[in-house]
Amino acid sequence: MANVLVFAESRGIELRKVALEAVTAARALADKSGGGEVHALLAGPPGISAKAAQLAQFGADIVLVCEHQGFARYARESVAATLAERAKAGYRAVLLPFSAQGRDLGPRVAAKLDAPIASDVIELVSAGETITVKHPGYANKVNITLALTGSTVVLSVLPSAFTPKENARTARTESLKPAAVPGAERVVVKEIIEGAKGKLDLGEAPVIISGGRGLRGPENFKLIEDLAAAFGNAAVGATRAVTDEGWRPHADQIGQTGRQVSPQLYVAVGISGAIQHLAGMRTSKTIVAINKDPEAPIFKIADYGVVGDVLEIVPELTTAVREAKKGH
Amino acid sequence: MKIAVCIKRTPDSESRFKVGASATGVDETGLKFDMDDFASYAVEVALQTNEKQGPGEVVAVAVGADNVQETLRKAMSMGADRAIQLKADAPVFDGLAVAKALAAELKSGAFDLIFFGKYAFDSSASIVGTATAELLGVPCVTAASKLEIANGRGTARREIEGAGEMVEFPLPAVVTIDEGIARPRYPSLKGIMAAKKKLLETKPAQLGPLRVTVKSMELPAERPPGRIIGQGAAAVPELVRLLQDEAKVL
Numbered sequence: 001m002a003n004v005l006v007f008a009e010s011r012g013i014e015l016r017k018v019a020l021e022a023v024t025a026a027r028a029l030a031d032k033s034g035g036g037e038v039h040a041l042l043a044g045p046p047g048i049s050a051k052a053a054q055l056a057q058f059g060a061d062i063v064l065v066c067e068h069q070g071f072a073r074y075a076r077e078s079v080a081a082t083l084a085e086r087a088k089a090g091y092r093a094v095l096l097p098f099s100a101q102g103r104d105l106g107p108r109v110a111a112k113l114d115a116p117i118a119s120d121v122i123e124l125v126s127a128g129e130t131i132t133v134k135h136p137g138y139a140n141k142v143n144i145t146l147a148l149t150g151s152t153v154v155l156s157v158l159p160s161a162f163t164p165k166e167n168a169r170t171a172r173t174e175s176l177k178p179a180a181v182p183g184a185e186r187v188v189v190k191e192i193i194e195g196a197k198g199k200l201d202l203g204e205a206p207v208i209i210s211g212g213r214g215l216r217g218p219e220n221f222k223l224i225e226d227l228a229a230a231f232g233n234a235a236v237g238a239t240r241a242v243t244d245e246g247w248r249p250h251a252d253q254i255g256q257t258g259r260q261v262s263p264q265l266y267v268a269v270g271i272s273g274a275i276q277h278l279a280g281m282r283t284s285k286t287i288v289a290i291n292k293d294p295e296a297p298i299f300k301i302a303d304y305g306v307v308g309d310v311l312e313i314v315p316e317l318t319t320a321v322r323e324a325k326k327g328h
Numbered sequence: 329m330k331i332a333v334c335i336k337r338t339p340d341s342e343s344r345f346k347v348g349a350s351a352t353g354v355d356e357t358g359l360k361f362d363m364d365d366f367a368s369y370a371v372e373v374a375l376q377t378n379e380k381q382g383p384g385e386v387v388a389v390a391v392g393a394d395n396v397q398e399t400l401r402k403a404m405s406m407g408a409d410r411a412i413q414l415k416a417d418a419p420v421f422d423g424l425a426v427a428k429a430l431a432a433e434l435k436s437g438a439f440d441l442i443f444f445g446k447y448a449f450d451s452s453a454s455i456v457g458t459a460t461a462e463l464l465g466v467p468c469v470t471a472a473s474k475l476e477i478a479n480g481r482g483t484a485r486r487e488i489e490g491a492g493e494m495v496e497f498p499l500p501a502v503v504t505i506d507e508g509i510a511r512p513r514y515p516s517l518k519g520i521m522a523a524k525k526k527l528l529e530t531k532p533a534q535l536g537p538l539r540v541t542v543k544s545m546e547l548p549a550e551r552p553p554g555r556i557i558g559q560g561a562a563a564v565p566e567l568v569r570l571l572q573d574e575a576k577v578l
Contacts, residue, residue, distance in 0.1 A: 016489075074488075074493065076468075077467075080462075098454075099489060100471070100486070100487070100488035100489055100493075101488070103454045103470065103471075104458060104468075104470045104471075106455070106458075107423065107424070107427070107454070107455045107456075107457075107458035107459035107462065108458055108459070108462045108468075110423075110424050110455070110459060111424060111427065111458075111459040111462035111463050112462065114424075115424075116422065116424060116539035116540045117423060117424055117455055117459075117540070118453070118540060119423075119453045119454060119455055120452060120453060120454075132543055135452075135453070136452065136548070137450055137451055137452045137453075137545075138339075138341075138345055138354065138449065138450055138452070139341055139449060139452065140548065141345050141547070141548070142345050142347070142354060142545050142546070142547060142548075143545065143546050143547070143548050144421070144542055144544075144545050145542070145543040145544045145545070145546075146421060146540055146541065146542060146543065147540070147541050147542075147543045148539060148540050149539045149540075149541075150539050186467040186497055186498055187467045187468070187469055187495050187496075187497040188495060188496050188497070189493055189494070189495050190483075190494045190495065190496050191493075191494040192488075192491050192492070192493055192494070193485075193491060193492040193493075193494065194490070194491045195490045195491055195492075199490055200490075201489040201490040202489075203489055204489070206577075207577070231578075243508075250473065250487070250507075250508045251487045251492070256341055256449075257365060257366075257507045258507070264577050265571070265575065265577040265578075275341075275342050276341070276342070279341075282551065283548075285575075285577075286571075286575040286577055287551075287554075288567065288571070289554070294556065298554075299554045299556055300553065300554045301551045301554050302554040302555075302556075303552070303554065303555070303575065304555070304557050304567055304570055304571070304575075305554055305555060305556040305557060306556070306557060306558055306559070306560075306563045306564075306567060307556055307558075307559050307560075308559050308560035308561070308563070309560070312560065312561050313560060313561050313563075313564065316561040316564045317564050317567065317568070320564050320565065320567075320568045321568065321578065324568055324572060324578050325578075
């Protein structure tokens with residue numbers, strides 16, 4: 001029997017979807033380790049405790065609520081200290097999402113605990129004396145199976161690699177004090193510059209519509225946005241060529257050096273399919289490609305390819321998708 | 329100002345990879361190796377920071393086998409003043425062990441800033457920079473896409489999901505560098521000549537016991553071959569039908 005401590009990521013007063021994914025992964029790991037408990041650490045501003053029930057619904061046995069006004073924004077040093085301090089109570093593993101927060105926190109916690117760490121885990125292979133996990137390296141071109149030896153290990157799980165699964169428990173809630181004063185952070189968040197309101201994040205959207213140089217100019221990204229709006233659950237991405245040109249913000253870049261995504265549906269519009277781009281999206285479940293060049297490499301991996309002028313095809317597709325959505 | 333930049337030698341990311349005979353590493357035959365992309369941004373940021381802050385020193389540090397010396401020479405040909413190789417014969421996938429080796433070397437160096445790439449292409453783990461900061465007990469900002477240093481303090485922008493996070497921090501600090509912050513310079517001929525005379529020290533890497541090891545590597549399953557379903561706007565109804573009935577995503 002071995003318990004697993006999981007970091008339930010939030011932003012402001014909201015739980016993030018990756019928190020439920022991490023709890024799901026933690027539940028699976030605890031079950032693999034002989035049926036231990038899952039303890040979820042929920043750190044946030046006063047009021048975050050309201051989210052504890054949701055964590056219980058996805059498999060947490062204890063929700064450790066750590067409320068502090070200083071957690072309204074990401075307080076990396078205090079959260080890392082709190083997580084590490086709690087982990088000393090004796091856990092088989094500390095799990096986090098491999099998100100912007102999680103990839104920042106994981107190594108801090110591992111160093112504090114002197115615990116081996118693996119990040120960007122896509123599969124929990126086995127949990128015995130050693131814990132083995134699968135992690136994509138070399139820009140998703142090689143899967144690496146790593147063995148971790150240590151009484152406690154730190155693992156971060158790739159967003160969308162673990163689908164949140166309901167597994168309701170009657171969780172107990174305990175309140176926890178921050179192990180370090182959030183007000184004493186050396187790295188202070190001065191401002192959050194929000195992207196467009198209500199915009200889905202590329203790592204979380206079930207559908208991604210992505211544009212490349214084949215759109216011929218930044219103004220034609222309107223077509224991509226319209227198609228995304230027709231789906232209703234889509235985010236807009238771009239190739240490196242496009243972000244380098246300044247047509248789209250750098251944060252929208254999908255590829256080896258940008259975001260690595262694996263949505264249910266990826267629609268590549270005017271994208272030739274350079275290796276650098278494929279590295280960021282080849283694990284998408286279904287890929288659609290629209291491009292004028294039938295020889296473009298993107299067609300080699302597209303489940304459904306349409307050859308032709310993107311400026312003509314995309315508006316038609318937008319109308320058809322809108323119609324199809326109406327029919328639901 | 330004294331600046332360290334920790335770099336890594338990785339294979340060309342455009343390569344086709346094969347798993348080696350032992351299945352615990354990639355087959356290096358025919359692969360071209362160079363400074364990792366993110367490491368090269370970190371070197372550029374280190375050099376620019378040093379240029380702006382007035383004459384100081386930039387030290388390039390790498391953990392690796394002897395072939396990493398070539399990468400360290402490149403950093404010096406770009407403008408780093410000297411270099412340190414922490415010798416480890418096999419690639420190390422235990423990020424915390426690498427961080428320990430780096431921290432052991434850096435702790436006595438009195439560095440104001442220590443730069444890393446936000447991750448390296450091969451291990452793709454984002455561990456070493458942050459863990460090194462933690463071991464050194466200094467503040468750490470990860471994945472900075474903008475950076476300003478003034479009066480012993482830094483301000484940086486980090487890309488987080490759907491937003492940018494502006495942070496402020498005191499020096500000394502560790503900063504890991506994201507793409508897009510600066511275009512790495514090419515070494516000049518003069519730089520290449522000068523680098524040959526710069527100091528490159530080699531010391532053993534104090535990795536300690538490795539607790540994360542590669543059990544196996546494998547190529548991911550190939551996607552089924554792509555198919556073109558039609559031409560032009562006329563193909564749209566069929567596409568929508570497939571998305572609804574076959575892929576069930578609409």
